[in-house]
Amino acid sequence: MTNGEGELLFVFIVLPLVVAGIMPLIGKLSKKVVPDILTNLTTFFLLAYSIIVGKQIIFSGIYTTKFSWFGEPMNISLTLDGFSLLMLVTISIVSFCVTLFSIDYMEHYGHKANYYSLLLIMIAGMNGLVLSTDLFSIYVFLEVAAIASYGLVAYGLGHNELEASFKYLMLSAVASGFIVLGISIIFACTGSLTFSEVAIGIHLVNAKYLVGFCAALFLMGFGLKAALVPFHAWLPDAHPSAPAPISAMLSGVLIKVSGAYAIIRIFLNVFGLTYALSTVLMYLGLISIFVGAIIAIGQNDMKRMLAYSSISQIGYIFIGIGTGSPLGILGGLFHILNHAVFKSLLFLNSGAIEQATGTRELDKMGGLAKQMPLTATTNAIGSLSVAGIPPFNGFWSKLLIIIALVQTQHYAFAVLAVLGSVITLWYYLIIQRNAFFGKPEEIWKNVKEAPFWMSCATVILALLCIVIGVTFPFVIKTFLVPATDILASGVSYLYNFLGY
Amino acid sequence: MSNHWLLNMGFAAALLFIGIFCLLTMKNLIKLLIGIEIMAKGITLALITSGVERHNVMVTQSLVITFIVIEVSLLATALALIINIYRHTKSLSISKLTNLKG
Amino acid sequence: MASSTTLLISILLPAVFAVIVFLIPSKLRALRNAFSLIGAAIVLCLGFYLFGVKNAELNIPWLGMDINFDLRLYHLNSLIIMAVSVFLFLITIYSFVKMKEHPRAREYYTYLFLTVAFVNGAVLANNFVLMVFFWESLLVTLYGLIAIGNKEAYKTALKSFILVGFCDFCMILGIGILWYLTGSLNMPLAPLDPSSSGLAAVSCVLMLIGALGKAGVMPFHTWIPDASKDAPVTVMAFIITVIDKMLGIYLFVRISLDFFVIGMNSALSMFLMILGALTIIFALFMTFVQNNLKRMLAYQSIGEVGYMILGIGSATPVGIAGGIFYMLNQTLFKGGLFLSAGSIEHRTGTTDFDKLGGLRNKMPLTMICFVICAVACCGLWPFNGFVSEEMVMHGAKETGYIIFMIAAWIGTALTAASMLKAAHSIFWGKENKELSKIKESELLITLPIIVLALLCIVFGVHNYLPIVMFVEPIFYGYTGFLEHSGFTAHALNFFNPVAITSFVCILLGVIVYLYGWSKNSKNAASSSESVRSFPVLKNIYNLAEAKIFDIYDQGLKFLKVLGYILYYGVDRVIDFMYEKIIAGTVRVVGAILRFAHNGYYANYLAWCIGGLIIIVAVISLLS
């Protein structure tokens, strides 16, 4: 454990916040170019910085920072361990590609400065959530990211966008209400809110049912953010309605940070994964896999199909985590990373297609592979990854999850997980056939390949799909094993943290 | 834990019930937001009473203040959304908001 | 050491050529052809070199946890690598002409080389995870290759993907159980007895499904006839009849020799033999009602898998050797037949029997090769099919269950009859006027067919050559097989009861065909007259017309009806299951679920609250 003396980790929250704050001022001076450059520099810096910091973490273990200001002791304690690092790097990768993509894509929406400041606040919120060590801070930063996302989902200001955003807001508000209720009960039981003290408090106090009730509240609250079935209904409305880069951000990162990360962190490290929690998580995961996949098959709107597929993939993450075995956790975490990469790639591609053709309906597309070869190729890579075809990255994480299910003797789950992935393949083949292959439609004769920066972002993500898939032993060793160690050690991790 | 805590939690639960009932049955968008507000009241009550229970009301007090600030931002966003929706549909009914389905 | 790096090269080299071919623009056809020829030639040399090396190992740490990049070369897989490289070379030459005008030829060559790379990886792998990796990759190239075909090919490709994918999934499950049992993901050196525990038996059966499903055993075969219609004929010849069969049988042999002990007359052996016999009879009856050469050949190739399963499943040394030898021979003659069909299609544009006729003068080379391959396929002395079929039958005989031999004999008769029908209606029969101007195919097309036909003869006449070189070394190191080195002893002995019965069966098939044909097809009367004038047959014919005719006619009708019943009652039902029931349920459930997402906020909130209540209940019940 290293104690940093400075602002090392605080930068992750403050930098995007400050840039977001000055963005409207700059927006007055220069409408487009300067906000573009500034935002991309910020996200690139965050990406580079997360990797630099990450390197230290990998070599020296957990990193905690206490912040003092003008000589007064301030309690801003942020902790970076393997798991937070994994999420931080994921956020940074996706947000960098998304801002790159936004340069060309957001032209016709106007008011880029406003858009960028909302995006940066969302990033700040997610970074804060990942770094904080306190239940209430998790709630605060979750709300920050969520409020920014309401604005972003409604950014198009059309009827559908407003409707989706409103429903999303109203469901999320209920969910976060239940989260705070859970927090208050936890406080009543343990008298503290930091992870380590809560973990110890819960195990000292003999309040099985109250803690179980809190777990259920958290599961509902964070599960709604993560779009687990049956709390998923907002996602297929909200994700397709947002502008494509935001859909990528929401599906790629937000549901995982504010949903999956929080649940995993709290359930595994703070509460400890009991038999009941593990069972509930696995069943919710299984239901999500099937409901998401089966509804996705019948969709005609490309982005809606992708949104349902996110529900299904989130199910895989939870089914892996729910096994509680190190391999299952490893698979689940790996799937978080992989899903972030390929799902944001697919959403960005859907944006490219929408911009080129003006439609998202799969019926009307067709034969775009000739006009948009780059998009077609990257889309094929993303689809194959998400369907779990070797050697792309999605295959390995699903394989690990299934092996873990067999290892923990959940044979039925293993069989069903594989079936789910067959269905996934099915609808991704539908996308490929309808959009890119098939008979070229006359109307799309004049369609052109996506602009440079958009293609740039998608190519980076597609390359990541392949690179992670091919070098997965390296990725697992450097990023995932430290995270898994922390989660697999369960509650004792926090005991050690306090020196018990 | 004291009975005092239980009593206050019971009332907080009643407030939550009122809020959720409102969300489930009402049609008016502003009424729905009022429902959310009532839920929020229940939750602040639960927070403060937990603090009292632990003789640590100062901490929960600061939590409540943060909670209220967040609530205001949320509410402002929601009201802005409602005004925008009103411009589109000329109505405040939630039943107009069923375009997205399937 | 040098030879162990060659193992890696044998996987990487075809992949590199795949990339090169993919990067050459479609317009530079000559350059692409040159590169694919060079690539195929190098792979061919490499294949022969590896066959010469025989024993090599390569071990690179890869993933930890017992999962290593572990390659091992020995007799069985070196044989397969060599055979695949030979076929790759032939198919590449053949494709220069056949796939010349195809718009997606670039993808085709890329997939071809990729497939070879994956096959080399899959057979060389000495670690289950590695093997699964390559094995699953093959699924993708199979999908791609079938989808290259005509417009409907997309659906067929999807169907094959799902069916083969299901089999592969069974295999993975089986491997998982095996891993659980042995605790190691490296391929085991000590085989497991499947009768020792229930899990072992389940694992064995699941892995067998994977292996045999790849080879196309019933009931996982329905995609093969469809593919024969939709996929390019070269794909059908190379991938489906050569590579898939070889891989499937390779894994089958590995399972029955290395992973599990399958004793003679054990339950598993009986299961396999029954499966083999059923596949033979079922698939070969199906050939009877086909009116298209490619489709007929596809069904026949399924039937031949039955012979291999029968041989290897008999668990007797001679049976296993016969099964492996049959696999080799089948690739030769069935490859030759498919390529001939491609040649005919290339010139005439069709392979339907009723549109063809009288090609014997126009395409003499194709005709001769077709006949040689067809005769070998029927198992007539002294072609290679005879030797391997005899070995399989002897294997079946050694188990003591004559019924399997009878199944094999029926299969022989049916093969003969359908082959005769094909050859007759294509090369003899009435000439079609539209086809009067066609010529023999180009040399590049006929050359591979001639090579295969010659090999059929060589392997048949000098059968000790392949048996001693290819088949026998596989058994070195297995106890119980060494004393059986004299496989040739009864292999070519024509004058033994088994062989004579087979011959009689072939004759029976010929007669069955001739009667049916003389009754039903009036338009090829001239050749029926010539057959009629044969001294022996004449008497039989007369007899038949006098008395036995009805029985034959009824029998023939019965056979046809049986064929149709099987076709509509079993084959299409299985198809229906895949297409309608599974896909249909998914659609209906999807529609219901989509209906539930009706856009009402209160509805969604109610789900959330309901979910919360259920979770609270479950958690408090469980804790």
Next chain:
Amino acid sequence: MNIFLLCGLVCFSALAITMHNLLKSAICLGVASIFLAVLFFRMGAPYAGVFEVSIVAGLITVLFITTIVLTKREGGVKERKLTNIFFLLFFIIFIMIDFFVMKGFIGNLPNMPVGSPNLAENNNFSKVLWQYRTLDLVGQICAIFAGVFSVLALFRADKKENNNE
């Protein structure tokens, strides 16, 4: 005394949702907030009480009334007639369930030692807020930023139209 305040809080909340007139509902909500604020004072949380009065009873009510006025012209939506009756019915049932559940908990809840030593000393509110919960303040700033920018984003169409005019 507290029990009356709690009852008043619940009654006014119930009134807020049963009122047909939106303005009256908003005002009922404000009154309920004041009850809650007084309750906070009595429970020893004066700062939370002040916030409750000034922000929830004040600012939020104002926001509500502004929105109601802005959308008044055609925004009237008729609620279902039976809603209020159902509300009463379900509310009574719920209160009974609530009562029995809570009664069931009495005596079954664990007794815990008072506070953790870390926090018991922090009886000074400003110290707690500024030193113990500093990160929440950062979060508050973020949340305010997020709210402001969201509102700006949602009303930016106006500006466009105004510019065009």
